[in-house]
Amino acid sequence: MNPVNNENVLEVQGIAMSFGGLMALSNLNFQVKRGIIKGIIGPNGAGKTTLFNIITGSFPPTNGTIRFKDRPIEHLKAYKIAERGISRTFQTIELFGNMTVLENIMLGCHTRIRPSFLASGFKFPQSGRKEKQILERGMRILKFIGLNDKFNHLAENLPLGEQKMVEIGRALASEPELICLDEPAAGLNETETHLASSLIKAINAKGITVLLVEHDMRVIMNISDEIVVINYGQKIAEGSPEEIQNNPRVIEAYLGSEA
Amino acid sequence: MLRIAKLPIAIFAVLIILFPWVAREIPAIDHYTDIMVFVGIYCLITLGLCILMGYAGQISIGHAAFFGIGAYVSAILTVRFGINPWACMLIGTAVSSAVAVLVGAPSLKLKGHYLAMATLAFGIVIFIIFNEEIEWTGGPDGMSGIPGLSLFGFAFDSAEKYYYLVWSFVILAFIFTINIIQSGTGRALRAIHASEPAAGAMGVNISKYKIIVFVYSAVLASLAGSLYAHYLNFINPSTFDLFFSIKLVIMIALGGMHNLWGAIIGSGIITFLSYEWLHYFEEFEVIVYGAILLLVTVFLPNGLVGVPGIVKGWFRR
Ligand SMILES: Nc1ncnc2c1ncn2[C@@H]1O[C@H](COP(=O)(O)OP(=O)(O)OP(=O)(O)O)[C@@H](O)[C@H]1O
Ligand SMILES: [Mg+2]
Numbered sequence: 081m082n083p084v085n086n087e088n089v090l091e092v093q094g095i096a097m098s099f100g101g102l103m104a105l106s107n108l109n110f111q112v113k114r115g116i117i118k119g120i121i122g123p124n125g126a127g128k129t130t131l132f133n134i135i136t137g138s139f140p141p142t143n144g145t146i147r148f149k150d151r152p153i154e155h156l157k158a159y160k161i162a163e164r165g166i167s168r169t170f171q172t173i174e175l176f177g178n179m180t181v182l183e184n185i186m187l188g189c190h191t192r193i194r195p196s197f198l199a200s201g202f203k204f205p206q207s208g209r210k211e212k213q214i215l216e217r218g219m220r221i222l223k224f225i226g227l228n229d230k231f232n233h234l235a236e237n238l239p240l241g242e243q244k245m246v247e248i249g250r251a252l253a254s255e256p257e258l259i260c261l262d263e264p265a266a267g268l269n270e271t272e273t274h275l276a277s278s279l280i281k282a283i284n285a286k287g288i289t290v291l292l293v294e295h296d297m298r299v300i301m302n303i304s305d306e307i308v309v310i311n312y313g314q315k316i317a318e319g320s321p322e323e324i325q326n327n328p329r330v331i332e333a334y335l336g337s338e339a
Numbered sequence: 340m341l342r343i344a345k346l347p348i349a350i351f352a353v354l355i356i357l358f359p360w361v362a363r364e365i366p367a368i369d370h371y372t373d374i375m376v377f378v379g380i381y382c383l384i385t386l387g388l389c390i391l392m393g394y395a396g397q398i399s400i401g402h403a404a405f406f407g408i409g410a411y412v413s414a415i416l417t418v419r420f421g422i423n424p425w426a427c428m429l430i431g432t433a434v435s436s437a438v439a440v441l442v443g444a445p446s447l448k449l450k451g452h453y454l455a456m457a458t459l460a461f462g463i464v465i466f467i468i469f470n471e472e473i474e475w476t477g478g479p480d481g482m483s484g485i486p487g488l489s490l491f492g493f494a495f496d497s498a499e500k501y502y503y504l505v506w507s508f509v510i511l512a513f514i515f516t517i518n519i520i521q522s523g524t525g526r527a528l529r530a531i532h533a534s535e536p537a538a539g540a541m542g543v544n545i546s547k548y549k550i551i552v553f554v555y556s557a558v559l560a561s562l563a564g565s566l567y568a569h570y571l572n573f574i575n576p577s578t579f580d581l582f583f584s585i586k587l588v589i590m591i592a593l594g595g596m597h598n599l600w601g602a603i604i605g606s607g608i609i610t611f612l613s614y615e616w617l618h619y620f621e622e623f624e625v626i627v628y629g630a631i632l633l634l635v636t637v638f639l640p641n642g643l644v645g646v647p648g649i650v651k652g653w654f655r656r
Binding site: 136137138157158159162163167168170174175176177178179183186187188189190191192193194195196197200201202203207210211214250251253254 | 515516518519522523524525526527529530533534536537538539540541542543544545551555
């Protein structure tokens, strides 16, 4: 399929999510054009992570439709959505702590290459071939995120900044068309934040569409092509970084939440 | 990377082959070959439990049921229908797989305590069936006259011959399980254990993998049950009670459930304790098991296979 300009890779249509009466999201609508970096911002508790959880199939929405490449996905389980081509990272690290960095990334390849149970147990040649492919892809990705020298470290022993990188690498390993990054710069120092920003841009340069939730405004404003602002589960603004920075409702939402 | 060293497996295989030759020469331990048959049978079950609990992180306190299903399918089909024992063994694994899917599909959605309780209830139900379906199972009196095993006219009719048969099964199951653990399948199981949300988001079909590994552990337990029935030629329900399920968990907890060697070490120690060394304790035997489980949980969370690591830790300090 040829990527057409202005084609929407993701459409969020009337999404609502209620947690036992608490409306975390209500009637949320927006589109994501293929190949862009779309920022999603909003005060704490606005519903950003809930939106990611719905897009990636952690749970279905109470209402509404998510269309990915023109097909509805909101009823699919997480692993099916991963197969369709959406991957993610987590706001609170969800690495496989007792597995090595390389193994974490290799697990990410599971979406595309995996041996069957019997083929693994009997060591059929195909399972060895697949394992080799997975290993090579894992090492390539490690190089891309700049952690190839730490391939054999346990993920839980890495500093936070590197754990965040491994999460991004693991998400990339599934060869997504859309990647959802939930606060990749949270808790990072200046240098690490810089690294994360350039990594996100490099990922985008490969043609992968990026959905980016982030509180660090410099990161968001610098690298997003478009931004959606959510407050109390509702979209209050959408536009280019300049438009968002000058939008009175956005300023009010942020100042209001700080007051 | 997770790699299980090959050399220890080779050494272990040689020791297993030599054991009966040595035991034969020493009168004090010449009956150990017979006990080692049971160690092997229990190893088959604990290898499956180890990958289920230690690697995939799913608890089962009902595996005596699959052990029993294998034993009873073999017993009933050979005694009542005269079917070939090897065929019965296969049918037993098919029945156990079917039961594992039926029980596993709903219960593996549960987590922690709830899964433990569901499997425990399942074990109790199957135990009651063994006791109550007298027409089929012979009830509490059990069934006798179960034929032994033979292959191309060669009868496994002594402890030594049966020993080699059982341990061939164990070695094959051990290698198969290691292959699983070192493959993408094993990685997926460990990922489920570490974080279900992340495993799902990375394309792992969580319920499918849980059911596959549950079925695999049920098949191994079922094979063990058939081997048990054809060795003793007699079975009764009390072998497959709740206490046995718990004993299996004690075996892997003692050996260390995050390591396949733990299954073998734990099965060996607990079997020798109950067949040989704990007679002096008589009815207090249960207390010894309780104490073992308690001490292991508190002091050796990784079981005996974790001891070298702890010792290394002391020296590093
Ligand atoms: N699984 C859940 N069960 C119940 N309530 C939830 C659940 N997940 C989120 N919520 C609630 O929904 C609201 C939105 O939470 P969410 O985590 O999506 O916010 P967020 O925008 O990601 O915030 P932050 O910037 O702090 O990460 C909050 O009030 C939160 O308490
Ligand atoms: Mg959040």
